[in-house]
Amino acid sequence: MSAVACTREPVSWLRLERYALGELGADAARAIEVHVAECAACRGCLERIWGDDRPLPRLVLKRKPETLFDYRFEDFELLDYYAHGSIKAPIAV
Numbered sequence: 001m002s003a004v005a006c007t008r009e010p011v012s013w014l015r016l017e018r019y020a021l022g023e024l025g026a027d028a029a030r031a032i033e034v035h036v037a038e039c040a041a042c043r044g045c046l047e048r049i050w051g052d053d054r055p056l057p058r059l060v061l062k063r064k065p066e067t068l069f070d071y072r073f074e075d076f077e078l079l080d081y082y083a084h085g086s087i088k089a090p091i092a093v
């Protein structure tokens with residue numbers, strides 16, 4: 001986990017992952033690049049994402065009901081999920 005905190009509006013982990021996967025548009029990707037160039041905390045998070053070689057989690061459907069509306073919480077199982085650490089940032093109270 002990064003010891004420094006984001007000093008600007010933090011970039012979410014999901015957004016950093018989408019950036020790393022090349023899923024963001026040019027403007028959004030450029031905004032991430034500007035942010036991580038100036039923010040050691042978010043740059044550290046992005047480096048952790050790039051260095052992460054664990055597989056993506058898998059979503060297993062344990063039952064296939066007749067209609068979409070018949071699904072229940074118990075019908076889904078998330079495998080190989082792990083949570084990353086938080087991105088520290090100042091918050092307003």
Ligand SMILES: [Zn+2]
Pocket residue numbers: 006007008009010011035039040041042043
């Ligand atoms: Zn930041």
